[in-house]
Amino acid sequence: NAGVTQTPKFQVLKTGQSMTLQCAQDMNHEYMSWYRQDPGMGLRLIHYSVGAGITDQGEVPNGYNVSRSTTEDFPLRLLSAAPSQTSVYFCASSPGSNTGELFFGEGSRLTVL
Amino acid sequence: GIQVEQSPPDLILQEGANSTLRCNFSDSVNNLQWFHQNPWGQLINLFYIPSGTKQNGRLSATTVATERYSLLYISSSQTTDSGVYFCAVSDTGNQFYFGTGTSLTVIP
Numbered sequence: 001n002a003g004v005t006q007t008p009k010f011q012v013l014k015t016g017q018s019m020t021l022q023c024a025q026d027m028n029h030e031y032m033s034w035y036r037q038d039p040g041m042g043l044r045l046i047h048y049s050v051g052a053g054i055t056d057q058g059e060v061p062n063g064y065n066v067s068r069s070t071t072e073d074f075p076l077r078l079l080s081a082a083p084s085q086t087s088v089y090f091c092a093s094s095p096g097s098n099t100g101e102l103f104f105g106e107g108s109r110l111t112v113l
Numbered sequence: 114g115i116q117v118e119q120s121p122p123d124l125i126l127q128e129g130a131n132s133t134l135r136c137n138f139s140d141s142v143n144n145l146q147w148f149h150q151n152p153w154g155q156l157i158n159l160f161y162i163p164s165g166t167k168q169n170g171r172l173s174a175t176t177v178a179t180e181r182y183s184l185l186y187i188s189s190s191q192t193t194d195s196g197v198y199f200c201a202v203s204d205t206g207n208q209f210y211f212g213t214g215t216s217l218t219v220i221p
Binding site for chain 1: 114117146155157161199209210214
Protein backbone atom coordinates (compact mmCIF):
# COMPACT_ATOMS: atom_id res chain seq x y z
CA ASN A 1 0.00 0.00 0.00
CA ALA A 2 1.17 3.52 -0.78
CA GLY A 3 -0.62 4.99 2.26
CA VAL A 4 -1.22 8.75 1.97
CA THR A 5 0.23 10.36 -1.15
CA GLN A 6 0.61 14.12 -1.59
CA THR A 7 1.55 16.00 -4.73
CA PRO A 8 3.39 18.15 -5.51
CA LYS A 9 6.17 17.99 -2.92
CA PHE A 10 7.40 21.49 -3.72
CA GLN A 11 5.68 24.46 -5.37
CA VAL A 12 6.45 28.13 -5.84
CA LEU A 13 3.59 30.51 -6.62
CA LYS A 14 3.22 34.19 -7.21
CA THR A 15 0.73 36.20 -5.16
CA GLY A 16 -2.75 35.84 -6.63
CA GLN A 17 -2.14 32.56 -8.45
CA SER A 18 -4.28 29.53 -7.77
CA MET A 19 -3.30 25.93 -7.29
CA THR A 20 -4.48 22.60 -5.92
CA LEU A 21 -2.59 20.33 -3.55
CA GLN A 22 -3.56 16.73 -4.16
CA CYS A 23 -4.03 14.09 -1.47
CA ALA A 24 -4.93 10.46 -2.07
CA GLN A 25 -5.10 7.48 0.27
CA ASP A 26 -5.51 3.81 -0.56
CA MET A 27 -6.49 2.54 2.90
CA ASN A 28 -10.25 3.09 2.52
CA HIS A 29 -10.18 5.62 5.34
CA GLU A 30 -13.32 7.64 5.97
CA TYR A 31 -11.60 10.55 7.69
CA MET A 32 -9.20 12.88 5.85
CA SER A 33 -7.75 16.23 6.84
CA TRP A 34 -5.35 18.99 5.86
CA TYR A 35 -2.87 20.74 8.18
CA ARG A 36 -0.36 23.49 7.78
CA GLN A 37 2.89 23.59 9.71
CA ASP A 38 4.62 26.88 10.39
CA PRO A 39 7.84 27.37 12.37
CA GLY A 40 7.25 27.33 16.12
CA MET A 41 3.49 26.78 15.78
CA GLY A 42 3.04 23.03 15.44
CA LEU A 43 0.37 21.78 13.06
CA ARG A 44 -2.96 23.55 12.62
CA LEU A 45 -6.05 22.01 11.07
CA ILE A 46 -7.35 23.69 7.89
CA HIS A 47 -10.26 21.47 6.76
CA TYR A 48 -11.39 17.94 7.35
CA SER A 49 -13.82 15.38 5.93
CA VAL A 50 -15.57 12.48 7.64
CA GLY A 51 -16.65 10.87 4.39
CA ALA A 52 -17.37 11.43 0.71
CA GLY A 53 -19.50 14.53 0.22
CA ILE A 54 -18.91 15.83 3.77
CA THR A 55 -16.39 18.54 4.64
CA ASP A 56 -15.99 20.99 7.50
CA GLN A 57 -13.71 23.79 8.61
CA GLY A 58 -10.87 23.45 11.03
CA GLU A 59 -8.89 26.02 12.97
CA VAL A 60 -7.49 28.05 10.02
CA PRO A 61 -9.80 27.61 6.98
CA ASN A 62 -9.63 31.10 5.42
CA GLY A 63 -8.17 31.17 1.93
CA TYR A 64 -8.62 27.44 1.34
CA ASN A 65 -11.32 25.29 -0.24
CA VAL A 66 -11.80 21.54 -0.18
CA SER A 67 -14.10 18.94 -1.66
CA ARG A 68 -14.48 15.19 -1.18
CA SER A 69 -16.08 13.53 -4.19
CA THR A 70 -14.52 10.10 -3.51
CA THR A 71 -13.31 8.25 -0.44
CA GLU A 72 -9.76 8.22 -1.81
CA ASP A 73 -9.16 11.88 -2.72
CA PHE A 74 -9.21 15.11 -0.73
CA PRO A 75 -7.73 18.05 -2.69
CA LEU A 76 -6.93 21.40 -1.09
CA ARG A 77 -7.42 24.49 -3.27
CA LEU A 78 -5.83 27.90 -2.90
CA LEU A 79 -7.92 30.26 -5.03
CA SER A 80 -5.72 33.37 -4.72
CA ALA A 81 -2.42 32.64 -3.02
CA ALA A 82 -0.98 35.06 -0.48
CA PRO A 83 2.50 35.18 1.10
CA SER A 84 0.88 34.26 4.45
CA GLN A 85 0.08 30.87 2.92
CA THR A 86 3.76 30.01 2.61
CA SER A 87 3.98 26.87 4.70
CA VAL A 88 4.38 23.11 4.71
CA TYR A 89 1.08 21.33 4.15
CA PHE A 90 0.28 17.85 5.41
CA CYS A 91 -2.61 15.59 4.55
CA ALA A 92 -3.68 12.95 7.06
CA SER A 93 -6.22 10.14 7.10
CA SER A 94 -7.75 7.86 9.71
CA PRO A 95 -10.12 4.89 9.57
CA GLY A 96 -12.89 7.00 11.08
CA SER A 97 -13.37 10.04 13.20
CA ASN A 98 -12.31 9.30 16.76
CA THR A 99 -11.10 5.83 15.87
CA GLY A 100 -7.43 5.20 15.88
CA GLU A 101 -4.34 6.68 14.43
CA LEU A 102 -3.72 9.50 12.01
CA PHE A 103 -1.55 8.59 9.03
CA PHE A 104 0.29 11.48 7.39
CA GLY A 105 1.53 12.11 3.89
CA GLU A 106 5.08 13.33 3.32
CA GLY A 107 4.12 16.98 3.06
CA SER A 108 4.05 19.68 0.40
CA ARG A 109 6.25 22.74 0.77
CA LEU A 110 4.58 25.81 -0.72
CA THR A 111 6.25 29.20 -1.19
CA VAL A 112 4.20 32.23 -2.24
CA LEU A 113 6.24 35.17 -3.53
CA GLY B 114 -10.19 24.83 21.02
CA ILE B 115 -8.14 22.67 23.34
CA GLN B 116 -4.80 24.12 24.46
CA VAL B 117 -1.86 21.72 24.30
CA GLU B 118 1.43 22.47 26.02
CA GLN B 119 4.54 20.37 25.58
CA SER B 120 7.68 20.43 27.66
CA PRO B 121 10.54 20.82 27.46
CA PRO B 122 10.65 22.72 24.16
CA ASP B 123 14.22 21.59 23.48
CA LEU B 124 16.25 18.67 24.75
CA ILE B 125 19.84 17.60 24.05
CA LEU B 126 20.89 14.13 25.16
CA GLN B 127 23.98 11.98 25.03
CA GLU B 128 23.39 8.71 23.22
CA GLY B 129 22.22 6.07 25.70
CA ALA B 130 20.47 8.53 28.04
CA ASN B 131 16.81 8.37 29.00
CA SER B 132 14.24 11.16 28.71
CA THR B 133 10.66 12.05 29.54
CA LEU B 134 8.54 14.36 27.39
CA ARG B 135 5.34 15.84 28.76
CA CYS B 136 2.06 16.90 27.16
CA ASN B 137 -0.55 18.86 29.13
CA PHE B 138 -3.98 19.60 27.71
CA SER B 139 -6.68 21.96 28.81
CA ASP B 140 -9.87 19.92 28.40
CA SER B 141 -11.18 16.37 28.40
CA VAL B 142 -10.09 14.38 25.38
CA ASN B 143 -10.96 11.00 23.94
CA ASN B 144 -8.14 10.78 21.46
CA LEU B 145 -4.45 11.42 22.11
CA GLN B 146 -1.56 10.57 19.84
CA TRP B 147 2.21 11.02 19.89
CA PHE B 148 4.14 11.66 16.68
CA HIS B 149 7.79 11.83 15.73
CA GLN B 150 8.81 14.21 12.95
CA ASN B 151 12.18 13.13 11.62
CA PRO B 152 14.79 15.55 10.26
CA TRP B 153 13.38 15.02 6.75
CA GLY B 154 9.97 16.25 7.87
CA GLN B 155 8.12 12.93 7.86
CA LEU B 156 5.49 12.49 10.60
CA ILE B 157 5.30 9.03 12.12
CA ASN B 158 2.64 7.93 14.56
CA LEU B 159 4.23 6.52 17.71
CA PHE B 160 1.26 5.89 19.96
CA TYR B 161 -2.50 6.16 19.97
CA ILE B 162 -3.07 6.45 23.71
CA PRO B 163 -6.22 8.21 24.99
CA SER B 164 -5.64 6.55 28.37
CA GLY B 165 -3.40 4.00 30.06
CA THR B 166 0.11 2.87 29.23
CA LYS B 167 1.65 1.39 26.10
CA GLN B 168 5.14 0.27 25.21
CA ASN B 169 6.87 -0.19 21.88
CA GLY B 170 10.50 -1.19 22.18
CA ARG B 171 12.49 1.60 23.81
CA LEU B 172 9.51 3.94 23.78
CA SER B 173 6.58 3.95 26.13
CA ALA B 174 3.73 6.35 26.83
CA THR B 175 1.30 6.97 29.65
CA THR B 176 -1.83 9.09 29.57
CA VAL B 177 -3.66 10.12 32.74
CA ALA B 178 -6.83 11.49 31.20
CA THR B 179 -8.40 12.55 34.50
CA GLU B 180 -5.39 14.78 35.21
CA ARG B 181 -5.05 15.94 31.58
CA TYR B 182 -1.50 14.94 30.80
CA SER B 183 0.50 12.39 28.88
CA LEU B 184 4.14 11.35 29.11
CA LEU B 185 6.42 9.88 26.47
CA TYR B 186 9.45 7.97 27.73
CA ILE B 187 12.48 7.33 25.57
CA SER B 188 15.04 4.93 26.98
CA SER B 189 18.60 4.28 25.78
CA SER B 190 18.29 7.08 23.22
CA GLN B 191 19.87 6.73 19.80
CA THR B 192 20.83 9.33 17.20
CA THR B 193 17.90 8.16 15.07
CA ASP B 194 15.57 9.37 17.85
CA SER B 195 16.47 12.97 16.96
CA GLY B 196 13.68 15.13 15.62
CA VAL B 197 10.55 16.79 16.95
CA TYR B 198 7.97 14.99 19.06
CA PHE B 199 4.38 16.20 18.87
CA CYS B 200 1.38 15.45 21.01
CA ALA B 201 -2.07 15.79 19.40
CA VAL B 202 -5.44 15.62 21.12
CA SER B 203 -9.10 15.66 20.17
CA ASP B 204 -12.37 15.70 22.06
CA THR B 205 -14.60 14.89 19.07
CA GLY B 206 -12.24 12.87 16.91
CA ASN B 207 -12.71 15.36 14.07
CA GLN B 208 -10.58 18.31 15.15
CA PHE B 209 -7.08 17.57 16.40
CA TYR B 210 -5.01 20.11 18.30
CA PHE B 211 -1.24 19.84 18.26
CA GLY B 212 1.31 21.10 20.72
CA THR B 213 4.32 23.04 19.50
CA GLY B 214 6.54 20.03 20.02
CA THR B 215 9.72 18.99 21.82
CA SER B 216 12.85 19.19 19.69
CA LEU B 217 15.20 16.34 20.62
CA THR B 218 18.83 16.14 19.60
CA VAL B 219 20.77 12.99 20.48
CA ILE B 220 24.53 13.39 20.36
CA PRO B 221 26.79 10.38 19.62
